[in-house]
Amino acid sequence: MAVEKEILISAKNLKKEFRMGDTSQMIFENLSLDIYKGDFTVIMGASGAGKSTLMYSLSGMDRPTEGSIIFSDKEITKYNDDKLAIFRRESCGFVFQQIYLLEKMSLMDNVLTAGALGKNNKKEVIQRAKELFELVNIPAVTQKKFSTQVSGGEAQRAGIVRAIINNPEVVFADEPTGALNSNNSEAVLNVFTKIHNEGQSIIMVTHDKKTALRGNRILYIKDGQIFGDCSLENYKEANKEREQKLDEFLAEMGW
C-alpha cells in the first residue's frame, strides 16, 4: 500500500557535519529517505540523535553538508537563501516547541501576519483564519489576546493555525507538545489528528510515545541512520492494539 503513495520529499545521501573550530561532529552520513504525501510522519530517537537536524534539513530551514533534497520535484538544496524563504512561505508550515508567537500582537494578528504571505486576499485570509480558529477551539475573545495572555495550549493551537493558514504542502513540528501539560497536549494533538485526517501532510519530531501514536509512520533515528520504519493505520482513537505495535517497534529499536 505504501508503494502506491506519492512521494513528497526525497532525500538522497544526506550528510550533516557540524564543525566547531578544529573538531567536527558527524550527525548523519549517507542518509536517504522518502516522505509520502498525506502521511503523518513521526521522527523519534534518543536525545541528540539528530532528529531536529534532519527535520530542519528537510524543510529547507537548514542545509545539509552534502546530499540532495527534492521536494515535489524541486531540488531545494540548490536554492539560495531568498529562494528558500519563498519556498518555505509557499510549501511549509512550522510549529515550534517554544511556540514563538510574535509577542507584540494578538493571536489573530499572528496568524494574519503569516496569511499576508499567501496567495489569498485579505478577506479570504481572515475568513480562513476564523474557520481554523474554530477548528482548534479558540473562541473570538481569545483570538484578540496577546500570546503572553493565553495558556500554553491555546498559544500552541494558534501556532498550528499560523502554520496551516497558507495551506502548506507539509507541516513541520518539532516537539510541539514538549512544553505543555497533558490536558493541553491532548487538545493540540487532536488538532494535528484532525488536519491529518483532512489530508494534511505532517512531519513531527517527538520524544513522547503518546504523541507518536498519532502518526501513521514512525521513523527511528540511531547512529546517523534511519534505524527503523514502522507503519500504522491512520489514527482514529486510542486503542491497545496500536499502542502495543508501537511498543514492540520501540523495544526493537532499543528505546
Next chain:
Amino acid sequence: MIQSQLFYNLKKDKGSYISFGIVILITAIMLNLALVLVFQVDRAYDNKFEALDTATINVCIPQIQDTDTLKDDIKALESVSEVECREAVFLEAVVKDFRGTDFSMNTVFYNKDESRDMNKLDIKEESAESTKESIYLPLYVASFGEFGLDDEIIYEIGDKKHTFLVSGVLEEMQYGNYGKGLMGAYLPKSVYEEFASEYEEHMVTEYSIIANDNTEINALNNEISSLLEEKSITMLTSCDKASTKDTRTMVCNLLILVLLAFALVILLVSVFLCKFRISNSIEEDMVNMGVLKALGYTGNMIIGSVVLPYLMVTLVASLFGVIASYGILPSLSELLTLQAGFSFRLLFDIKGFICVETILVFIVTVFTYTAAKRIRKLQPINAIRGNSEGKAIKKNYFPLEETHGNTKLLLVLKQMFSNGKQNALLFGVSFVLTILIAFASTLFYNVIVEPNNFISTLSEEMPEIVIYPKEQHEATIVSDLQSNSDIKTVLKYTMGTVNIDDVPVTVFACEDFSKVSNDLCYLGENPDEKNEIALGSSFEGKYKLGEQIEIQNGDISCSYEITGFVQSVNYQGNVCELSMEGYAALNSESIVPSLYVYLQDGTDVESLIADIEEQHGDMISNQVNYQKMTETTQEMYAGITSIIVIVIFVLTILIALFVLYIVIKTLLVQRKQELGIYKAIGYSNWQLMVQVMGSFLPSSALAVLLSSGLGLVYVPQMNQFIFQTIGAMKNNMEVSFTFLMIFALIQIVVNFIISISLTKPIKKISAYALIKED
C-alpha cells in the same frame, strides 16, 4: 568583581560605544577649538598691543589747524597719561590690482623712519635693497591684496598714479581691517618727504594718546572730542584700540559662535543617544542584572557597570578630541592671521582641556546616571522573569483583522507605533540636524546661487561701474551715459566724512535713494529733502526718528531732521545718508559726485568700460569695475562658505550615521527572535529590511521635512541673530523653499542609504538559529 561586568558591557556593545565615542570626539574638537579661541585670541591681541606700545586712541587733525599748545592741552586732560604726535598724509587712494581689482580706501601715509614711542612697527619681512620708491605695507594689505615682497603696488590719488615697490611687510596694531575703511602705509624718509610735498593740503597731525590705567575708552573719546570742538579743530579720523580689536576679531567671534552652537547640538544628540542606549540595554540585560542582584550586588554597583563604560569612553574620546583639535588649530590660526593682521600661534591650553573634560564628563554622568537609575528599583525576581514596565505590552496597534489595508503595510505601522521611544529619539535628532542643514543650505544659496543677497548685506551700494568724471564734463557725460542702451541707470553718488557729536562719520550722499540697488535703511526712510538725514545704527540709542541733529564739516554746520536709520557693517554703524543737496550744504566748494552706473542684465562690463574710455576718456579721471570687485569679495566668501557647508554636511551625515547605527543595532538585537520567527514563517530578507526601516525612517523623514519647512521661520531668525552680532541690522538673505526641500530630500535619501546598509545584518539572522538557541 564589578570590573568583569563592566568589561562585559564594553565588549558586548563595542559598536555603540565606538559610535558614541566618535560623536563625543567631534564635540570635543569643536568645543576645544572654541575655548582655545576664547581664551587665547583676546590675550594675543592684548599682548601685541602691549608689545608695540599701541596708543589707546589715535586722532588725525588737519595740520593747518594744529597748534603748538595742543599736545600739552591733551596731556593735561584727566584721563590722559601720555601723548605723542607725528605728521602724516591722509587721503583717499585707490589701490590698483588689489586681489585683481581696484580697491578704494582712506589711507594714512607715514614716514616709516620717524622714531616712535607708540604704535611701533614690527617689521616681518624686508627686502635686501631699498629702492627709491619703496613702501612698507601692513600685513593685511600684503596678504589680502596679494602683494609680495618686491612686487609693484599702485596707489591712484585723484588722477595721479604712484607706483611703489613693496620693500617690507610689517605688523601694526593701530588700524582695524578694511571694515573700518582706514589703513596705514609706511614710506622710507626720502620717499615720504617727496610724496608729502605733493599733497601739502592733505597733511595731518596724528595724536596718539595713551589713557590712564583705569579710564574707559569712551570717556577718553568724549574728553578728546570736546577739547577739539572747543578749539574748533576738525577730527578727521579717530581710531581706538577697542574698535580695532572688534573689527579684527569679527570673523573669529563668528567662528566661536558657530563652533559653540555646533558643539552644543552634537552634545545634545550624543547624550540622548547614550540615554536611549542605556534604557535599551537595561531591557536586554534584565535577566543578567536580576541574577547579579540575586547574588547580592547592590543597585549602585550595577549602575556603575552601566555608567562607567560611557564615562571611560567620554574621557578617552574627549582627550583624543582635544589632541585632534590641535591638529586643526594651525590652519585656523592662519585663516585668522589674515583677519588679525598679525600672526599669532595658538598654544596648548590646559584651561581649555580641563573645561572640555569637565563639561563633557559632567553632562554625560548626569544623563547616564538618570537613565540607569531605575536599575536600583529592579526587583531581582521580576528582573529574572523579564517583567519590567518597559516590556509590558499595552496595546495591539492596528489590529490586522479590523484595520483595512495591506497587511504588510500595517505591520510596518505596528512596528512604528510600538517603538515610540526610538521614533521620538530619531524625530528629535533629525529635527535638530536639519536645523543645521537648513542654515547651511540657506547660506549656500545666498552666497553661491544668489551671491548679491549676501554681499549686499555686508556692503554698501553696489553698482557695476563707478565713473569719476572731470568737473566741467559731468553733465555731458551723464546725458551720454543715459542714452546708452546697455545702461539702465546712472546715479550721482558720493562718499565723504563729516562729524556728528565730534565723531568722524562716513557720509553716503545720493541724488535719489529710491533708485539705489542696496537699500541700507532698516528703520524709517531714506533722506529725500535737503534737510533730511538717515543715521547709522550706532546712533540709534541716542537719537529718535523726527529729531533734529547738528552735523559739522570743518567750519560749516547744518541741522537735519532724522528720517531713518541705516546699517553698515563696515563702518561699525558710524555712517549717515544725506541727499546730494543736503551734503552740498556742508561743503564750501562744489562737490563732484562719482557716477554709479547700473547695467542691463547680460552686459559685458569690461567691454563697456573700454567703450566709455574710448569715447569719453578725456572727460573722466577714472573708472572702476565695481562688479569685478564684488565678484572678488564674493569669491572669498564663497570659499569660506563652501567649506562651512561641506563641513556641516559631513558632520550631519556622520552624526546621522552614528545615530542610525545605534538605533538599528539596538533594534536588531531586541528583535532578533522576532525576526527569526518572521523568517521561519517565510518572510524574505528584503521584506524584513523594509519592515524594519519602515518602522523608523518615516519619523525621521517627517522630522526632516517638517524642520525644513519650519526653516522658513527659524532660519531668518538665525540669520538675523548672526548678522546683528556683526552689525547688519537687516539682512538680505533669502530663504528658498525649493532649496530647503532639495536639501531635505538629499538628507532623506542619505538616511535611506545608510539604513539599507545598516539593516543588512538581517540577512545573517537565521530562522534556524532561533530553533537552536536556548
